[in-house]
Amino acid sequence: MARARLVIATAALVAAGTTRADWMQPDAAYREAQMLARLAARDTTGHAGDPGRLDSLGAQLMKLTRLDDAEQVYGRAAALDPKDLEALAALGKIALFRDRLAAAESLLAGADAAPGALEDLLAVRVRRGDYAGAAGLADRLQLTGKAELLRAMAEAPIYQVANGPETTRVPWVSAFPVPLVRARLNGQTVLMAIDTGAGDVLLDPATVRRCRVQKLSAQRTEFWTGSRVAVTNAIVQRLEIGGLRIERVPAGALPLRKWSLEVNPLGEPVAGVIGLNLLERFTPTLDFERHVLELRRPGAGFAPAAGAPRVPFEMWGESELMVYGSINGGRRMAMVLQSRLPACGRGAPPEVFDEVGVKPGMLSRIAKGAGQWLQGRAWTSVLVPTLALGPVVQDKVQGWSGALDPSEVMRHGVRRDALLAGDFFRDRRLTFDWRSHEIVVEY
Numbered sequence: 001m002a003r004a005r006l007v008i009a010t011a012a013l014v015a016a017g018t019t020r021a022d023w024m025q026p027d028a029a030y031r032e033a034q035m036l037a038r039l040a041a042r043d044t045t046g047h048a049g050d051p052g053r054l055d056s057l058g059a060q061l062m063k064l065t066r067l068d069d070a071e072q073v074y075g076r077a078a079a080l081d082p083k084d085l086e087a088l089a090a091l092g093k094i095a096l097f098r099d100r101l102a103a104a105e106s107l108l109a110g111a112d113a114a115p116g117a118l119e120d121l122l123a124v125r126v127r128r129g130d131y132a133g134a135a136g137l138a139d140r141l142q143l144t145g146k147a148e149l150l151r152a153m154a155e156a157p158i159y160q161v162a163n164g165p166e167t168t169r170v171p172w173v174s175a176f177p178v179p180l181v182r183a184r185l186n187g188q189t190v191l192m193a194i195d196t197g198a199g200d201v202l203l204d205p206a207t208v209r210r211c212r213v214q215k216l217s218a219q220r221t222e223f224w225t226g227s228r229v230a231v232t233n234a235i236v237q238r239l240e241i242g243g244l245r246i247e248r249v250p251a252g253a254l255p256l257r258k259w260s261l262e263v264n265p266l267g268e269p270v271a272g273v274i275g276l277n278l279l280e281r282f283t284p285t286l287d288f289e290r291h292v293l294e295l296r297r298p299g300a301g302f303a304p305a306a307g308a309p310r311v312p313f314e315m316w317g318e319s320e321l322m323v324y325g326s327i328n329g330g331r332r333m334a335m336v337l338q339s340r341l342p343a344c345g346r347g348a349p350p351e352v353f354d355e356v357g358v359k360p361g362m363l364s365r366i367a368k369g370a371g372q373w374l375q376g377r378a379w380t381s382v383l384v385p386t387l388a389l390g391p392v393v394q395d396k397v398q399g400w401s402g403a404l405d406p407s408e409v410m411r412h413g414v415r416r417d418a419l420l421a422g423d424f425f426r427d428r429r430l431t432f433d434w435r436s437h438e439i440v441v442e443y
Helices: 002-016 028-044 049-061 069-078 083-098 101-109 117-128 131-140 144-155 203-212 257-263 348-353 362-366
Strands: 161-162 169-170 180-185 188-192 201-203 214-224 227-241 245-255 271-274 281-285 293-298 310-313 314-315 320-327 334-338 347-350 381-388 392-401 418-420 429-433 438-442
Touching: 002 320, 028 049, 049 069, 069 083, 083 101, 083 117, 083 314, 131 144, 131 214, 144 214, 144 227, 144 245, 144 392, 161 418, 169 180, 201 203, 214 245, 310 320, 320 392, 320 418, 347 348, 348 381, 348 392
Parallel strands: 188 271, 201 245, 334 418, 347 392
Antiparallel strands: 161 245, 169 293, 180 188, 180 227, 201 271, 214 227, 227 245, 281 293, 281 429, 310 438, 314 320, 320 334, 320 381, 347 418, 381 392, 429 438
């Protein structure tokens, strides 16, 4: 303990004394995790049979998003001590991220006393469709609003496709700064955005009233646009997209008027957002070249272009789609794929852009972005020279500095650095292959 306190104190002094020296360096928290990982690796050398030392190393590897290495270390610790709750919880988290849900549930159920294990177990049960079981966990975690929605979801099947073709193609009304499509809510025509960064469908309260959407009593928080927002629980009785009619769609209501002015300033108000949880019920294609949304029902065929690049993805928590990429040839970073952050290809805290030498210009500091109302502070526009996502590379990508709230960087106990948004995919088609956990990118 004395050594750990000394290391942390030293790191704090170093961080406090750095100003211009931080230029082109990871932020202080990342550098501290690197240092502690090196110290833990040194202390583990010659003591590979000590589960406690292995746990210390695994914890730092998780903070650095080195999940493969952490899985090996924690796997060794669990083999040495089958009752090592920290190791079981970490292995369960990694299994959750990689959609090995049966294994994740078994590991997490045996480690529910470990910090964060119940939250991950809740996510497992939601993703497996055990909404009643998830509601019980939400009660234990004192997530009253979440429990209410989960009980409503357990009452009858959700996302029921009542009719429609095997594949439907819906042209976008507008492509920039976000894709907008026509839909029908309980028979009334509305304008909705498409965003893989939202979980459930999001609706403006005025739309909820006008379309007589079933509104529940409690509120919960949702991750959207790089931070947590408060939403009121709701269930959409009937949502029609193209020729598809989908019944009992979980939703959340929150004020969207100011956001609508950002994404459709000269047009009609945007009534809501179609999120990832609905898109997951189909094989979706977001065609940024032809400005079309394609939804294929389960079992419908999909034949991508020969040799089309495939980008692996993970699913963190309940519905946060994560990919790995880099800026300007820098280190590998975990990014939330939010298909449409307004007028943007990448959003990140200022420290992440500083690390790779991306700074806003004078005019960018004056012209602030949508973050003022989304997160309570303004975003600043930057231009990212190059952004790589595996085999897919784009240059001169617009970005928002400040678009990922600092509290979200370590939300899952694993570091993520940025939001990856639609401007990166301009003139490309994205198809989400849920079975292989890959995004097919066609040019």
